[in-house]
Amino acid sequence: MSVLLPGGAGYIGSHTAVELLNSGKEIIIIDNFVNSKPEVLENIKKITGKDFKFYKIDFSDEKELEKVFKENKIDSVINFAGYKAVGESVKEPLKYYRNNVSGAIVLFEVMKKYNVKKIVFSSSATIYGDPGTPEYIEEMGRGKTTNPYGTTKCMIEQILEDIYVSDNSWDIGILRYFNPVGAHESGLIGEEPKGIPNNLMPFIMKVANKELDHLNVFGNDYKGTKDGTGARDYLHVVDLAKGHIKALEKLDKEKSGVFTYNLGTGTAYTVLEMIETFKKVNNIDVPYEIVERRPGDLPIFFANPNKAEKELGWKAEKTLEDMCRDSWNYIKNKS
Numbered sequence: 001m002s003v004l005l006p007g008g009a010g011y012i013g014s015h016t017a018v019e020l021l022n023s024g025k026e027i028i029i030i031d032n033f034v035n036s037k038p039e040v041l042e043n044i045k046k047i048t049g050k051d052f053k054f055y056k057i058d059f060s061d062e063k064e065l066e067k068v069f070k071e072n073k074i075d076s077v078i079n080f081a082g083y084k085a086v087g088e089s090v091k092e093p094l095k096y097y098r099n100n101v102s103g104a105i106v107l108f109e110v111m112k113k114y115n116v117k118k119i120v121f122s123s124s125a126t127i128y129g130d131p132g133t134p135e136y137i138e139e140m141g142r143g144k145t146t147n148p149y150g151t152t153k154c155m156i157e158q159i160l161e162d163i164y165v166s167d168n169s170w171d172i173g174i175l176r177y178f179n180p181v182g183a184h185e186s187g188l189i190g191e192e193p194k195g196i197p198n199n200l201m202p203f204i205m206k207v208a209n210k211e212l213d214h215l216n217v218f219g220n221d222y223k224g225t226k227d228g229t230g231a232r233d234y235l236h237v238v239d240l241a242k243g244h245i246k247a248l249e250k251l252d253k254e255k256s257g258v259f260t261y262n263l264g265t266g267t268a269y270t271v272l273e274m275i276e277t278f279k280k281v282n283n284i285d286v287p288y289e290i291v292e293r294r295p296g297d298l299p300i301f302f303a304n305p306n307k308a309e310k311e312l313g314w315k316a317e318k319t320l321e322d323m324c325r326d327s328w329n330y331i332k333n334k335s
């Protein structure tokens, strides 16, 4: 029996693939490489010493997807496939609804047809909107999102909940990730955004690598953060990957249900703390300038991760130092 990973060649999917293979699971990856590269597959094999099946398909292509379900014994699915650039989603909402939401619907329909009813879905802290408090707890539920990307996550969470209402033999795990950074300690897989990055860590790495001359720090006059710069709950991608193994174990144990968890550390670090830690552990300069706030940014938010610890036995273990060291190690290893 295999775990199917749509989007498994991507940043979080590839690290989860490694953890699944290391825990003895069989996996199948499907990806169309719209935001990843084929080398990732070889590197997953190098790290684990294990082989797996791969299909280069679009997960919204029903015919191709059905072939995968026909040819294999699939027990569960972890869906990573989708677009994730917040700014792009504002400019091209239909592209996001088409790929993320329509793709997910096709996937769920095919799962239903082949009687595969166990799924873990990559959701995001963005679904909380702006709840008016920095600490996010699962029970707060979905808020008003500020961009189409976030709305796709809300819609897919809702679709999964509706599927469960219609047929309560489904096992559904919804994982709300906070801010994943870092890379596998081997330096063989990591995050490599195309073009100018949006997120903080990839931007820091481009500056450290001298591809960009400085980092713009978006505001230093926020109230409620240590030094006035924005604060986020950064978590190491390997810790995050391990959360998926725990979620699958939970779904295996439970009869059925929809189980929703925050995956974060519970601590928020500011932009300046991130820059200073990156400089210190890697002994490299990261020039920066303070500029205007980025529209739509919240000052600070972080996970309440207690539910995941209590019910999944999952807790993030790696430090901010680990995140900064491993991110840079991946980039150095590539260049």
Ligand code: NAD
Binding pocket: 006, 007, 008, 009, 010, 011, 012, 013, 030, 031, 032, 033, 034, 035, 036, 057, 058, 059, 060, 079, 080, 081, 082, 083, 084, 099, 103, 122, 123, 124, 125, 177, 178, 179, 180
């Ligand atoms: P990623 O872009 O690195 O990985 C997504 C993968 O899906 C890529 O390999 C891409 O080629 C593939 N893909 C996209 N559309 C596809 C399609 N139609 N058919 C087949 N493959 C397709 O992103 P990631 O950072 O690994 O994120 C994985 C999931 O986690 C996404 O759903 C993302 O929204 C969610 N998430 C990410 C973050 C983050 O900060 N990285 C935070 C919260 C949630």
Ligand code: UDP
Binding pocket: 179, 198, 199, 200, 201, 203, 215, 216, 217, 218, 219, 229, 230, 231, 232, 271, 294, 297
């Ligand atoms: N940030 C920044 N400069 C950048 C990118 C991000 O100062 O080039 C800040 C941003 O304002 C926020 C934090 O870094 O306070 C994390 O931003 P990111 O986009 O990585 O995550 P998100 O805001 O989506 O949680």
